[in-house]
Amino acid sequence: MTAPLVQIDDLHIAAETDSGRSFGIINGVSITVAPGEIEALIGESGSGKTTIALGLLGHFRTGCHFVSGRMVVNGKDMARLSEAERAALRGRSVSYVAQSAAAAFNPSLRIIDQVIEIALIHHTLDRAAARARAVELFRDLGLPSPETIGDRYPHQVSGGQLQRLAAAMAVIGDPMLVIFDEPTTALDVTTQIGVLRAFKRLMRDKGMTGIYVSHDLAVVAQIADRITVLKNGEVQEQGTTAEILTNAQHPYTRDLLAAFAPRPRARPAAVAPQEQTIVLEGRNILSGYGKGKGFIPAVRDVSFRLPRGASLGVIGESGCGKSTLARTLAGLLPASDGQVILSGAPLPAEARARSKEELRRLQIVFQLADTALNPATQIGDILGRPLTFFHGMRGRKRADRVAELLDMVRLPRDFAQRYPTELSGGQKQRVNFARALAAEPEVILCDEITSALDTVVAAAVLDLLAELQRELGLSYLFISHDISTVRAFCDEVMVMYAGEAVDRFAPAQMDAPERHPYTRLLVSSLPQLDPGWLDSLPEVLERGV
């Protein structure tokens, strides 16, 4: 066996809190990567995967500091080099592809100048040679018009293209090790495929070693040779991709695998259509931004019917209008045309014009629990306000009801005295949901409520939603970009594309041949745990992204 290119031994990294207390965020991690291999670091947010990846560049984020251990890359311990020595290695020995390519590029410089900058800084190539090399890389990465794409500015290319250009920037100095930090997380599934494939081909052709940081097992399964599962800064399990996927030993890895394939939940025996009462209906909704001639529709002519006690899933890629639909239904963005009908009675377009009773019956839950909860207010008051507002509850009665609500979303009762910042992401999302429950609504609009959560946490939140639906007879309009979640959770699925509802079907019929081509594209773009999935895909799936 050849000597490993990367050797991390018993690494400890600590962070310091505002009050000056120090606590370990990486606690004794050891990882070995052989040349030419791609090692994946997988784990939920806060597991320390990005901290390790940045550490290999000899960089520690503000507030973090190296404690002990070794981080050897190609014989040099990155943690013990001087800043000048590190700078000499960055881009040539080790390079980095960040999660947000949009933030990694300077918006006011041409792409080509930024891509070849590394070669010029290290004097490995002159300008003309670097340019030729960049064009060659653009071609390898499957970018359209490789000769001229570099002359554009970052805002003139798509997100998927920009992420590939970021990869070109990372490999132009012929580094031995490339670190990918969640490079496809911000991309739509349909875009992700092309980018993943380009990365995989590039790494294989150049024989480069890679560290691929991700929270998504299916993505990692496509690209990595070995997987390290991290949690709370500790290694849970290490092994080859096949071992981890088929023969996981550690319970946490099994949780991750289980959360990946949500089980379709048991539904009560289907109610015959004629017995269903429609609780929320949208008729030919037209909604968008701007006024008069500048009006840009984001939702065009969308109609749907949501039966009582059922869930309607709305899926589509970013920008398809699904969130705008939720905002329109909630009256936050008044519909330009069409009707929203709640239990048979049409609602005014604007929330301001709706009666308190109408507002109470239709609640909306936002995607980011971090911003949806007032950081200056205790959980008890966050949940208590709708109780006072809609039901006139005060004092003892209100406190009791808050405790009941916390029970309902499986949070300890003493959380009523806590502030949102003291809660984890999953806990915040539960509070966010409990606030909607406090109004005792009939319909809850869930706008990507599990998208910002780690898979295991998201699965628990979904279970809770299903349980509350059974108990309280709630109806959900469930918006998501994740087709597997929607399939497992909803009774009917509506697919949106460019503001229009292009397809609707029962989850069981998702793979049926009569599906709209875009639905088929979405379904086939969804990464599978099978490591051979990406290679088995027909090339046609790569749209011109």
Next chain:
Amino acid sequence: MTALAFFHRRGWIVSPLTAACFAVILFWGTVALLAPWLIRYPIGEIVDYDYFSPVSSLNWLGSDYMGRDMYSRILMGARLTIGISLAGTVLAGVVGVAFGMIAGTIGGLFDQVLSRCIDAFVGIPNLLLALVIVAAGGSSIPVLILSVAVIFAPSCYRFSRSMAVNVGAMDFVVAARARGEGIVYLIRSEVLPNIIGPVLADMGLTFVKIVLLLSGLSFLGLGVQPPAADWGGLVRENMIGLSYGAAAVVFPCIAIASLTLAINMLIDNLPRRIRDRSPQ
């Protein structure tokens, strides 16, 4: 120190510099409050036949151009300077922040019209405006308070409006709007608690600006009228003593500098979570 322990428990780092600034501010605050009991002579009384006398056991901070006791005059001046500035800051802050939050939360035409009017108003130089107001209304303490409040309310308005607009775009405010909450609730419970830290920090800076403006006015002879004198007035009265290196001109300058610098540095060194302008 118990104050330090209080801050540490809340996870705030209090540097020695912050503590020193706080001590200076506390000192001047106490002086202003207790001045009538601390002075050694009535401020108008001529106690020394020599003018511009140096520091002595008779005149702890020397005597002024008329032989009056500087120690007593600076202590009573602190009362005027700090009192007028504080009243002006509170008035400007309450009016400016209230309108700023209303405009930032309601938005629309109300915000547009009010903001443009205030933009136009801000175009007038501070000192010029103060001169006009004092010239028209006569120099009395209420007029001084009113004029500094009028001058600084727009900046409080603009600051709190921009903060309120930022907070107003957050999901928790949108959620409250979707619930159908009224403007009063939105401002009081959702917006105000999230901007109060930076707004108070900004008001501290406004206080400093008011102290300086007031001192400037007094220096021009338009501020507090003799025989009473605020710190700016004391500098003006004794300016001629500069050539003698008189204590009478040095000490009021030190008073102004120490108070304004202490407030400024205290605010610059406030814990991030108070000073930070973006809600976390």
